[in-house]
Amino acid sequence: MNSSELRDKFLKYFESKGHRIVPSGSLLPEDHTVLLTTAGMQQFVPYLSGSKDVLSDFSTRHLYSSQKCFRTVDIDNVGDDTHHTFFEMLGNWSIGTDEEGRYFKAGAIKYALDFLVNVLGLDQKKIYITIFSGENGIARDDEADKLWQDQGIPGERIFDFGSEDNFWGPTATTGPCGPCSEIHYDRGSEYGCTDGCSPNCDQCQRYVEIWNLVFMEYHKDESGNYSKLPQTNIDTGIGFERLLSLLNNVNSSYETDIFSDFIALLEDIAGVKYTDNQKEFRIMADHIRSSVFLIADGIRPGNVTQGYILRRLLRRAIRVANLLKLPDGFLADLSAVIVAKYGDVYPETEDKNILAVMEEEKEKFELTLENGLREFDKLDHIDGKIAFNLYSSYGFPLELSKELAKEKGIEINEKDFYSEFTKHQKISRTATAGRFKGGLADTNPETIRLHTAHHLLLAALQQVLGDHVKQRGSNITSDRLRIDFVHPDKLTPEQLKKVEDIVNSKIEEGLNVVRREMPKDDAKKIGAEMEFGGKYGDIVSVYFIEDEKGNAFSKEFCGGPHLKNTREIGHFKIKKEESSSAGVRRIKAVVE
Secondary structure: OOHHHHHHHHHHHHHHOOOEEOOOOOOOOOOOOOOOOOOHHHHHHHHHOOOOOHHHHHOOOEEEEEEEEEOHHHHHHEOEOOOOOEEEEEEEEEEOOOOOOOOOHHHHHHHHHHHHHHHOOOOHHHEEEEEEOOEOOEOOOHHHHHHHHHOOOOHHHEEEEOHHHHEEOOOOOOEEEEEEEEEEEEOOHHHOOOOOOOOOOOOOOOEEEEEEEEEEEEEEOOOOOEEEEEEEEEEEEEEHHHHHHHHOOOOOHHHOHHHHHHHHHHHHHHOOOHHHOHHHHHHHHHHHHHHHHHHHOOOOOOOOHHHHHHHHHHHHHHHHHHHOOOOOOHHHHHHHHHHHHHOOOOHHHHOOHHHHHHHHHHHHHHHHHHHHHHHHHHOOOOOHHHHHHHHHHHOOOHHHHHHHHHHOOOOOOHHHHHHHHHHHHHHHHHHHOOOOHHHEOOOOHHHHHHHHHHHHHHHHHHHHHOOOOOEEEEEEOOOOEEEEEEOOOOOOHHHHHHHHHHHHHHHHHOOEEEEEEEEHHHHHHOOOEOOOOOOOOOEEEEEEEEOOOOOEEEEEEOOOOOOOEHHHOOOEEEEEEEEEEOOEEEEEEEEO
16 A cells, blocks of 8 residues: 555545544644644644634534644654654544534544554454553543453453553643553564563564544643643544555555655665665655755744754755765755655645755755864864854754764763753843844834834735745844845845835835734734744734725734834835845845
8 A cells, every 4th residue: 555545545534434624734833832743633722622613613523634743853763664753644633522423532442443444454453552541640541441342452452551651742831631542553473572562662663553542631731730621522643654664564664655766766866775775865765855844834944943953954964965975966856756745745845945945055064064074173072062162153063063973982962062052042042132022123213114114025025026935034123124034046136126116116105004903813814924933812913004995015913013104114225135044035124
């Protein structure tokens, strides 16, 4: 069974059971306390907690999806049989309570076994279950134990585990959570370590976890206490790549059709075999796939948060490419294979800017390597502090310093590195303390004029360059405005002149600047621009720059302050356009 067939079988099954499909959410979650989307349920958190009404938005309590997910904790483990950074999660949900049609534990268990056994053809005699043993004042899940046995799983194939294995969530520090039942499949004694081996064995891979059924009925607060949710929910997740490997009787998803074209092309480009270079090929396959998806969702390489993750992946892949002696152009060829595999399912991966972002980061990293390696070779020893200096001065990643140090038989103390990193962050935070929201340095009249001009500038850039333009940062003082925005290329003089002319024409039109409060979802539906990484409540402030008939040229989430009319701005002038980071341009402008 190939990946398309498995995905289609899952989606068609839950469609036949009256569920509504929900498109995958972005890898950038709306919950800004979470770095990236790590589970299929994250886009449903407001519904699972009961703060939003699932019926009003979806007309049903029963949902299913194929969700893009990313886990940063697995980066260093990529190269073995099982670990990935990006992966897909297949899931189904029953959210809340009504008098008929909803399901909880019994329904989730019945659906899971039916799909695995009767649709995919797995042997029920090889299915093992783990349940919650009870912990933190929450009782053992006796109900689930009985339900599994009612469905034909004997007691000797049901095992108890504590909260580390069988209590799921929340994805952030607080939120909905609950006990879970995990479905494991016995691959056979030849994969085992002892006769007494059982699920969750950390010595072998005989029992593979393929599906997690979360019975979400608790909320964890900031103090770590658990209370009952106002409703019960089902939240399930299948590790897509893991199940596909099992169905094809291979040890790793790198040996399924997901990566077969990629690996075949890499063998051809590198002139070496996968079987002789498994770790290197797997790092390349995982990291380039992950990078395509991160860039497609608007993330750009940088030194903090999501940008740092992307930079780390790309630079590690480029370093491995150098070890494999890949020729120029390998990024274009290999990323094209990923797009061909996923474009029909996730059309955002066909974004033409993806390759440009990768190539720009490659150029930067090659310069970093040259400078950093020159400094590294001068060292007679290296510790955590020196590794941080290499990182802060030359952009030399810790991971690369570790690898090079290891080649010299030296182990870097990571605690020292992160201690220096923390000091650096504190200094940076102190330097930027006191700034206003939205990038305003103060609320002087000149600053407010430039703030309103900033809104016009973003709208004009989108009109000239395209809808892919999104703000990635801003800084506004009484002297000038600065905007960072997504765009792969340097703007031509003609483009800059056109942007400038549009802004000045809107100033001369005397457009009204109007603030309106509305539900966040309504603001998103009308296309209001959001600040990248911004955290918003359910009710938001949106500034419209519009004519007397209400035709809006600009709509942005914003807390203000602003002018009342664009005529008050003055003449707008672009002073400088330059690169800010990979795939991100920067404009500085003034008003006269």
